[in-house]
Amino acid sequence: MQRHFTHRKLFTKAFAATAALAAGLIATSALAGETLDKIKARGVIKVGVGTTPGFFSPDSSGRWQGFFVDFGRAIAITVFNDAEKVEFTNSSPQQRLPALQSGEFDILLSGVTQTVSRAFKLGFHFGPVVFYDGQGLLVRKDLGVSKGEELDGATIGVQSGTTGELNIADFFRKTGKAFTPVTIEETGEFLKALDSGRVDALTQDATDLAAKRTQLSKPDDYVLLPERLSKEPLAPAIRAGDDQWLEIVNWTVYATIQAEEFGITKDNVDTFLKSEDPAIKRFLGVDPSLGEAIGLDPKFAYNIVKTVGNYGEIFERNVGKGTALNFERGYNQPWTAGGLLYSPPFR
Amino acid sequence: MSQIELAPPVAPDWHRWRDGLFSGWANGLVTLATLAAMLWLALPFFRWAVVDAVWSGTSADCATETAGACWAFVGAKFRFMLFAFFPPPLQWRPALVLTLITALLTVSALPRFWSFRLVPVWLLALVVIWLLMAGTAGMEPVSTNHWGGLPITLTVSIAGLAFAFPIALLLALARQSDMGIVRCLAIAFIEVLRGVPMIAVLYVAMLIVPMALPSGAAIDKLLRAQIGVTLFFSAYLAEVIRAGLQVIPSGQKEAALSLGLSRIQMLRLVVLPQALIAVIPAIVNLSIGIVLNTSLLAVIGIYDLLNAAKTSATDPIWLGFYSEAYIFAALVYFAICFTGSRYSLWLERKLNASNRR
Numbered sequence: 001m002q003r004h005f006t007h008r009k010l011f012t013k014a015f016a017a018t019a020a021l022a023a024g025l026i027a028t029s030a031l032a033g034e035t036l037d038k039i040k041a042r043g044v045i046k047v048g049v050g051t052t053p054g055f056f057s058p059d060s061s062g063r064w065q066g067f068f069v070d071f072g073r074a075i076a077i078t079v080f081n082d083a084e085k086v087e088f089t090n091s092s093p094q095q096r097l098p099a100l101q102s103g104e105f106d107i108l109l110s111g112v113t114q115t116v117s118r119a120f121k122l123g124f125h126f127g128p129v130v131f132y133d134g135q136g137l138l139v140r141k142d143l144g145v146s147k148g149e150e151l152d153g154a155t156i157g158v159q160s161g162t163t164g165e166l167n168i169a170d171f172f173r174k175t176g177k178a179f180t181p182v183t184i185e186e187t188g189e190f191l192k193a194l195d196s197g198r199v200d201a202l203t204q205d206a207t208d209l210a211a212k213r214t215q216l217s218k219p220d221d222y223v224l225l226p227e228r229l230s231k232e233p234l235a236p237a238i239r240a241g242d243d244q245w246l247e248i249v250n251w252t253v254y255a256t257i258q259a260e261e262f263g264i265t266k267d268n269v270d271t272f273l274k275s276e277d278p279a280i281k282r283f284l285g286v287d288p289s290l291g292e293a294i295g296l297d298p299k300f301a302y303n304i305v306k307t308v309g310n311y312g313e314i315f316e317r318n319v320g321k322g323t324a325l326n327f328e329r330g331y332n333q334p335w336t337a338g339g340l341l342y343s344p345p346f347r
Numbered sequence: 348m349s350q351i352e353l354a355p356p357v358a359p360d361w362h363r364w365r366d367g368l369f370s371g372w373a374n375g376l377v378t379l380a381t382l383a384a385m386l387w388l389a390l391p392f393f394r395w396a397v398v399d400a401v402w403s404g405t406s407a408d409c410a411t412e413t414a415g416a417c418w419a420f421v422g423a424k425f426r427f428m429l430f431a432f433f434p435p436p437l438q439w440r441p442a443l444v445l446t447l448i449t450a451l452l453t454v455s456a457l458p459r460f461w462s463f464r465l466v467p468v469w470l471l472a473l474v475v476i477w478l479l480m481a482g483t484a485g486m487e488p489v490s491t492n493h494w495g496g497l498p499i500t501l502t503v504s505i506a507g508l509a510f511a512f513p514i515a516l517l518l519a520l521a522r523q524s525d526m527g528i529v530r531c532l533a534i535a536f537i538e539v540l541r542g543v544p545m546i547a548v549l550y551v552a553m554l555i556v557p558m559a560l561p562s563g564a565a566i567d568k569l570l571r572a573q574i575g576v577t578l579f580f581s582a583y584l585a586e587v588i589r590a591g592l593q594v595i596p597s598g599q600k601e602a603a604l605s606l607g608l609s610r611i612q613m614l615r616l617v618v619l620p621q622a623l624i625a626v627i628p629a630i631v632n633l634s635i636g637i638v639l640n641t642s643l644l645a646v647i648g649i650y651d652l653l654n655a656a657k658t659s660a661t662d663p664i665w666l667g668f669y670s671e672a673y674i675f676a677a678l679v680y681f682a683i684c685f686t687g688s689r690y691s692l693w694l695e696r697k698l699n700a701s702n703r704r
Contacts, residue, residue, distance in 0.1 A: 057661040060423055062432040062493075065662075089492050089568075090648045090658075095553055102557035103565065215667040324666045 035242040047072040048091040048105035054319040064088040067318040068109040108237040127236035127249040132331035134228030136206030152177040157199040210325040254343040255301040259310035266309040420668040424659040431495025431650040441498040491569040495650030504637045507576040515584035540582035553647045591622035631691040
């Protein structure tokens with residue numbers, strides 16, 4: 001009896017201590033409310049990013065850099081007029097959607113493909129597409145091909161277990177040409193197959209191919225064809241239920257696109273302040289009526305362009321011609337130049 | 348008839364080598380073939396890693412046709428691989444944490460310092476580590492999102508071991524308890540956690556736990572991972588400790604009880620001191636396992652040493668030096684674990700010697 005009593009007391013104590021510890025460790029934040037209210041109360045936007053060179057990667061001092069990262073900073077400018085009030089956290093593809101759902105992030109700028117099932121089944125809202133990705137073809141330059149169709153009879157490497165396998169088969173069935181697929185599991189082998197001439201081309205998402213191209217022994221001997229075999233529109237994702245937050249994301253992205261359409265850049269933005277064009281006056285907040293009407297800082301677009309630049313500058317700086325990724329603008333240029341970027345009017 | 352015991356004659360070293368490697372023509376052939384294969388594999392590596400290596404400069408210097416390993420990359424990324432996102436002006440803090448951990452590990456490794464006084468010292472050290480990393484009055488706060496690199500690898504392992512220990516002790520005792528329900532619970536806990544891979548535990552901590560919490564409550568990501576690691580290792584540690592408990596003959600326990608000691612006194616004074624000392628080498632081995640297992644934290648987006656090393660090769664300025672990054676991380680892990688395993692061997696010999704005395 002006695003023995004059991006002390007025993008039980010020991011465990012009761014242990015359990016009570018554990019429970020108290022657990023309760024103490026759970027930090028109860030403010031009750032769930034509108035995302036924007038939470039962001040403003042916290043004073044910082046929490047952004048989930050991935051790790052793809054050029055799109056999001058830390059530099060040597062640990063500061064995040066990249067295409068999507070710049071959009072995160074732009075959103076911080078819209079909300080706080082401060083590009084630093086944003087915290088980037090890496091999130092793996094498996095955990096990023098649940099993490100957004102559970103409130104760990106306010107927004108995912110990790111290259112999420114916008115799909116109908118993610119919108120309906122998972123309850124996410126997507127902002128404007130910031131990058132039109134898609135399955136691309138990386139080919140040896142000396143083959144002299146400029147279109148996928150010309151790869152008749154070619155041997156093409158695909159990584160197993162990806163949608164790339166199906167897409168390439170569909171593509172060749174549609175064009176009525178023949179090809180030999182070589183399925184490769186491991187990334188290193190995938191690259192070696194092209195390097196050693198075992199395959200004539202590799203196919204995968206263009207953003208991945210651009211990064212992989214830099215790891216070939218002679219990157220300049222290969223070219224990423226501008227054609228895309230699949231649609232992978234990469235857009236910012238947020239939880240459904242806060243329309244105002246969604247609009248802030250939308251119009252931040254549109255501001256960078258509109259600035260490029262106007263020809264306004266980081267360097268020349270100040271000269272546009274003297275412009276007589278009423279559309280530009282409204283856009284840059286010289287005429288503050290628009291900003292006052294929508295409840296944002298009238299100069300938010302000016303501040304974004306002044307700090308991170310317009311869409312074209314963000315693109316070229318991170319993934320464009322001068323960088324290791326050496327990406328063609330392709331679909332990612334304004335509609336006026338034949339691309340898909342189109343901003344609704346700022347009025 | 349008395350016999351004089353003589354030590355068996357020991358052949359000189361080179362004799363043993365010759366007999367082992369070249370005892371017959373077939374054996375000699377195998378030796379030569381192995382040597383040739385080793386050279387064939389090692390020479391290109393040596394050429395890459397030493398002869399053609401680029402020791403300093405920029406990524407442009409490493410991009411030339413003849414360049415081998417780019418150790419300049421490791422130089423440029425050394426800070427990031429060790430401390431990841433910790434703000435550079437404040438990096439003396441994680442550096443101090445590393446120093447503190449090294450010093451304490453060294454002291455705790457020597458049996459001459461073994462006493463229960465080490466327990467409060469380590470608990471205090473964990474608090475100091477936490478304050479140094481997170482910041483406190485007078486020091487700029489740094490969110491756990493910015494912690495990373497080697498301090499994470501070591502702190503998660505050490506805190507995991509420290510917090511797993513009391514849990515494991517209770518589990519091991521509960522598993523031997525004669526209260527059916529307590530025993531069943533302990534067995535269930537241990538067997539479930541030992542039956543799933545650590546990565547599953549981490550995914551549960553990352554994905555399921557936040558959804559199970561009431562809306563608005565949030566546990567820090569690193570803390571969730573730490574709890575996962577702790578629970579996972581408490582199951583393994585419990586089994587190690589149970590092995591130690593079984594070493595103690597039941598006669599000792601009965602003797603202690605019949606002397607009027609309470610059950611707790613019996614455990615504290617008689618059973619545990621012997622049982623725990625007996626399993627120290629096994630615990631050191633388990634700790635090495637913990638250090639290596641923390642590399643799994645990478646899959647849930649925590650920047651431990653391995654993840655920091657991998658990520659440093661995604662910087663467009665230094666793109667794709669994965670081999671160099673992984674070799675650096677491997678060397679750090681090897682240094683830690685090799686020290687640990689040599690220590691464990693030394694300790695085993697020392698403890699065996701003192702047992703025989």
